[in-house]
Structures are given as C-alpha cells and as structure tokens.
Amino acid sequence: MESPATYVQLGFLVISVPNLLLIIGMVAIFIAALVAPFPAHQSIEEAHDDQPE
Amino acid sequence: MTSPSNTPAPESADPTWTGAVRRTLQQRIPLAHLLPARQPFFVGSWVYVFGVVAITGLIWVIGSGVVLAFFGPGWWHVSGVGRFVNSIHFWGVQVFFIFVVLHLWGQYFMASWRDGRARTWLVGVVIFIIALVTGFTGYVSQQNLDAQWIAINAKDGINATGAGAFFNVLDFGQMYGIHVVLLPVVVTLLIVLHVVQVRMRGVVKPIESAPAEHPGQPTDVQP
Numbered sequence A: 001m002e003s004p005a006t007y008v009q010l011g012f013l014v015i016s017v018p019n020l021l022l023i024i025g026m027v028a029i030f031i032a033a034l035v036a037p038f039p040a041h042q043s044i045e046e047a048h049d050d051q052p053e
Numbered sequence B: 001m002t003s004p005s006n007t008p009a010p011e012s013a014d015p016t017w018t019g020a021v022r023r024t025l026q027q028r029i030p031l032a033h034l035l036p037a038r039q040p041f042f043v044g045s046w047v048y049v050f051g052v053v054a055i056t057g058l059i060w061v062i063g064s065g066v067v068l069a070f071f072g073p074g075w076w077h078v079s080g081v082g083r084f085v086n087s088i089h090f091w092g093v094q095v096f097f098i099f100v101v102l103h104l105w106g107q108y109f110m111a112s113w114r115d116g117r118a119r120t121w122l123v124g125v126v127i128f129i130i131a132l133v134t135g136f137t138g139y140v141s142q143q144n145l146d147a148q149w150i151a152i153n154a155k156d157g158i159n160a161t162g163a164g165a166f167f168n169v170l171d172f173g174q175m176y177g178i179h180v181v182l183l184p185v186v187v188t189l190l191i192v193l194h195v196v197q198v199r200m201r202g203v204v205k206p207i208e209s210a211p212a213e214h215p216g217q218p219t220d221v222q223p
Helices: A017-035 A041-050 B017-028 B046-071 B080-109 B116-141 B145-161 B171-199
Strands: A009-011 A013-016
Touching: A009 A017, A009 B080, A013 A017, A017 B046, A017 B080, B046 B080, B080 B116, B116 B145, B116 B171
Parallel strands: none
Antiparallel strands: A009 A013
C-alpha cells in the first residue's frame, strides 16, 4: 500500500498491474458464469415443463 | 345513529386516492409477480446471480457504514476492530462495483432493454452513476492522506465542470454528509425501484426465443 503500483504499457494503453489483474478476473468470472452449470437448472426446467407459458 | 356497514365497497367503486393507488398497484405489481414461486427455465444461469451479489455487497457496505458513522474516524483509523470494520466497508464496495459491472455486462449482451424494459435499463444506468459519486465521496471522506490526495487532485477537474461551486471536494463536512446520508438513501431507493421494475416485466427472454406477444406484458413470469 505504501509503494506505487507497477504499470504495464501496451501501446497507447497504460494500466497498473492490480487493475489489469482485476479486469482479467472479472472477465474470467463472466465467462465462468456463462459456461458453469447452474445447480438448480434441472428443477427450474422441470417447473417450466410442468407449467408452460 | 347508524352503524357502519361491514360489507366493503366494490374495488372499482372506491373513489378515494388510496383506492386508486391500490387498484393501480394490484394491476401493475400483483404479488404473484413481485414474489414468484417459480422462474422461467432460462433464469437457470449464473449470469442472473450477479445482480443479487451486488445487492448483497451493498447490504454489507450499508451495515458496516452505519457502524463507522457511529464511532467516527478516530476509531476506524486507530483500533483494530475499527480497521476491520473499515476494511469490510472497503471490500464490500469492491464486491458491489465488481458485480454491478458484471451485471451490466450480462444485461448489455442480452439486450435487457427489450420488450418494454427501457426504463428498467435507464434506472440501472442512473444507479451506476450515483453509485460512482457515492464511492468518490467515500474516498475523500477517509480522513487520511489518500483522501487529501484524491480531493486535491479532483478539485481542479470538478471546478472545470462548473460544479465546484456547490460540490466542494475539499469540504469534508459536505462530502461526508452527502456520502453517509443523501446518496446511500438515493441508491437504495433506486435499487428497490429497479428490482420492482424487473418483477413487473419479468426477466427478459433470451434473444433467440420468440418475442413477447404483447410487448411490455410480464408473460415470462410463472405465478
């Protein structure tokens, strides 16, 4: 906290390593949320089948 | 002397403003939509959890913020418990913003403003903007060198917009008052409105599914 963060430069883009890691982590969570199976998915789908729209 | 009748007047015959409000609420926000027992099958995805996690983060932020407001900066900078609660407040904010942005990404890519949900989307945008201002006023209210550094650097930018006359980032009392009283109430009320709006219309259908027969109607909520 007392020392300045390390920065990386990608062309015109300059970003600190902590912010870069945060963004990478958020993208990873987003992708994981899209592909990871949802635990209650089966029961929700059954409920849907029981009572179609 | 006549005794009042026990038979209630028909709903449509009630001419009072409370009756009109009650009929409007019953029509637009029926309890079956507000507190549904079942969800459509497409809600079975982790993407729909982001908004709830953001609200959970907000609850932690408000709870820890109330404790910090009671004891003050002389406590949250010095004592061990104070620093712990201060850290909960800080990390709660990080969780809130991370999952608000993830929620925004999810809703953006599924075009959640479809089928009469534009106002829900716009309220979400306003919540995000006001939350940013809330976070900023919090950073300049820390009562440490970090807060002074942020405020000194921000004042020129704020003054350049012309807002500095009534939004003085160097005025701790103003920033702290706005941070602990005004903006949390506004954000909380707007989030309640946002959730009610979602329940009124139901969760938006996936893009590949057929459009609603009657746009704007909550056809995708199964009571």
